Amino acid sequence: MKRSAKLAAALALLALPAAMAFAPVGPAAGADTAAAPAPAQAGQIVAMRRLTEAQYRNSIADIFGPDIRVSGRFEPIVRPVHEMIASGARRASISPTGLENFDAMARVIAAQVFDAQHRALFAPCAPADAKTADDRCAAQVLAPLGRYLFRRPLTLDEQAFYVRMAGAAAGKAGSFDKGLELALSAMLVSPNFLYVIERAEPDPANPGQLRLDNGTRATRLAMMLWNSAPNEALLKAAAEGRLTDQKQLEAAAAAMVSSPRFEQGLRAFFADMLLFEKFDELAKDPVVYPYFNQDVAQALPEQTLRTITDHLLTRNGDYRQLFTTSHTFMTRALGPVYQVPVHRAKGWEPYEFGPRDDRAGLIGQAGFLSLYSHSGRSSPTLRGRAIREVLMCQPVPNPPGNVNFTAVQDVHNKAMPTARIRLTAHNTDPVCAGCHKITDPVGLSLERFDGIGAWRASENDAPIDAGGMMDGVKFEGGAGLGKALSESPDTPICVASRALEYAVGKPPEDEALVERLVGDFAGSGYAIRALFLKVATMPETWRVTAPVLDNATHVSFAAPATMAGRTGR
């Protein structure tokens, strides 16, 4: 089996000395003081990024096989406003409820891994007695699994610890396998698995500065480009210290963006950039939109992602044409929404819109159009705002807290049948007009698509004027807007700075760096592989400013103040 071969190779590797030099700190439980690490010490943690649901699921599937079921609810990572979930992950802690769910998932996974059907894949040895502990065999099973899960070799202390835990449990349960199961559960709830832990070491090229170490590089490449745990090749490259070498780093990253697995990574990136978590809450009024149902809701993000990966990867297309392309994919559920025949009863088929459909790339898709609408009607303001904020990275201010909305008119008012007329009336108030001027002329060009993105020529029997304007340029309809977006310098800048943010876990602060990146992006003909390759190999993204080290004068197991109640038991 492929997996057991992979594990055997991993085992062989264990014999090598651990190349990563983070200081193993002995579990001196109860110690009241611990020396604060000296600045720029190797192994210093510079970021802890919580695994997203997709990263967790992909890691489990890659390490244990896609037939291992992951069932449970994931604590959502809060998205900071105008930022990515990748940035939120850097701040996300794990609440008691979140941990309870991770704990439940861990037990379900561990039980499957060591069940009769799977155990042979992961256990290269047999215990002396299946009913009792066998430390040697337990180490052979747990060390490679731990290495995949923690994305680095286990320290000797860690390995001894999990072997001990497996042994104690095997004794109690009268089963060697039960012991392994328990130790694996413990790894799966460990912060070493649930967080991507980024570590730094002194940068020889920049004395006094830090750079991310080899192990961290392997993980970042894997998470950024494949949205999963690093594979054997990456772990090996890290162990051999090859990822701090610019040439070898470039070779590794180039192979990764050319791999079919890059599609999984690109999907995750766009799901984050395009705020796909909003699809979880997408609901439409069934009386107003009888064609909208759960099947449609599930097909919408998939249609968008298929369009993106087809255009950017299969066709190797220019990113800017993502706003003009007429190519997409259809599935049965979407037929009624787009009013097009879908031949296949199941699955997806390619589809090309005609010029009169006025559907231009992503912004002409029902996914975008329905997400930025109300539950019972379209919204030029929400659409315009999303185009500004999500596709062009131009934050639009919130309505001020004290706005008087009385000028806004009734939607059923016969004198104001269309959104354009209602919004114009609303904008007689100069306080409102300031922001609506940024959003509405953009969004009004999409008014020929209703609240679920279906075509319409009129609203309340009045014909729709789909004239639009952005940054002084006038245009007509979705096609006009798509062309304007594809010609705007802000769309490639936006995706480039998002790619940087996605890799590093915080919005870029260095404008010159973004400019250089955009220059290279342009030079590649706006090819997405080139962009991600560049982000992954720019030395700047691997440098870190050292965080202020906590004055760790008090390291103990004493509960924080919030736990005071516990002693009262």
Add this chain to the structure above:
Amino acid sequence: MAYDLSRRTALRGMLNGAGVVVGVPLLNAFLDGNGEALAATGAAVPVRFGTWFWGLGVNPNRWFPTKPGKDFDLPPELEPIRPFKDKINVFGNFNVPLDGAPNLPHTSGGVAVRTGIALTADRGLPGQSFDVTIGDQIGTRSRFRSLDVSAIGDARNSLSGRGGGNLNPSEGSAVALYQRIFGTGFQDPNSASFTPDPVTMARRSVLSGVAEQRQALQAAVGAEDRQKLDQYYTSVRQLENQLDVQLTRPEPLQACAVPHGAPAELTASGEIETVMKNHKLMTDLLVMALACDQTRVFNMMFNNGASTLTRIGSTITHHQLTHEEVLDNRLGYQPNATYFLTRIMEAWTSFVAALDAVKEGSRTLLDNTVVFAHSETEFAKFHTIDNMPMMTAGSGGGRIATGHYVDGIGTPVTRVGLTLQQALGVPVDRWGSKSMETSKPIAEIVAG
């Protein structure tokens, strides 16, 4: 009642001079004597605390009473609470001064009520919410430290957490809530037999293992990550505690009647009838979780701040209506937006009624609970946050006096949070930050 005089005197002392600090352990000493014991076992009835949130405020002129004190009036939108008027307090004229921080619509108000802090950027909670603080005080001996639910079905619909931008996620499905409380790991307190579950024992040892490895990480992290690690290990402790409770034989509880099975699955949506149904299912489960002592703290979110409630056939959400519906000149309010408020007050009253229907000794579950209900705006049309609508229901085992309309005369909203924390035994004498900092609890509702 014997302590009435001394308690009031003590609190007046707090109100009048910052120098007089009444330590809450002292209050506790008073209060423990007031607790009733269950006839069956002699164990004290636990006190519970919870919140009940609704989004988009009220029509101030149709909701707030005009007469402060015990004989307060019930304007039309408050009329539904009439059957429980004696067990409810209503708070008006408590303000949310932001010290120049922006009023982030539908966010700043609710966060200020819960944390006493003015948000400066829209990124989750800036500090610990006081329901969590109270949970650390009263919730450590039950299986769950807190149960957090969202009737509108959104996990992100939450105002509870330990700060640092994080939120405790809400459970949005009644079926999942049932599984969590009464599924695997539930010990019926009234069951004749008790055997500690070997699976629970195994889980317990996994967690102690995780805790033991803390130091290796702790030694290498910076301040920001250390905070995150601390929160993670606090969660580990809570889960350990939860498992310890499951490994201990529970006290029999007269009021505990275990539901016979999971409710039927509802597809979550903002449609008001669905939300009402989900709220009812979740309320019944929550009430039994309290009666069976599975938790002593809860957060019920009825809808979200910028409420996505809808009505079948309407093109527009509750939130949209509050802004866009014209004020009906004849009525003086927005009839379609107000429809939702009426349903919300109906749901709130049904929540209070469900707690009051469970008998615990000579009292009811409501009497042994304090529920703090609040919104995130006063009048949603203009996003106003001063005069925040708030209520409490239940007396928390005699800790809170009820049946009052309290006029805050423009003092900060944090006084309510401070009063409730103190009443529930949190040792705190001032709470809130900047202009919201207060050391003045609300004397009228502190029971003697």
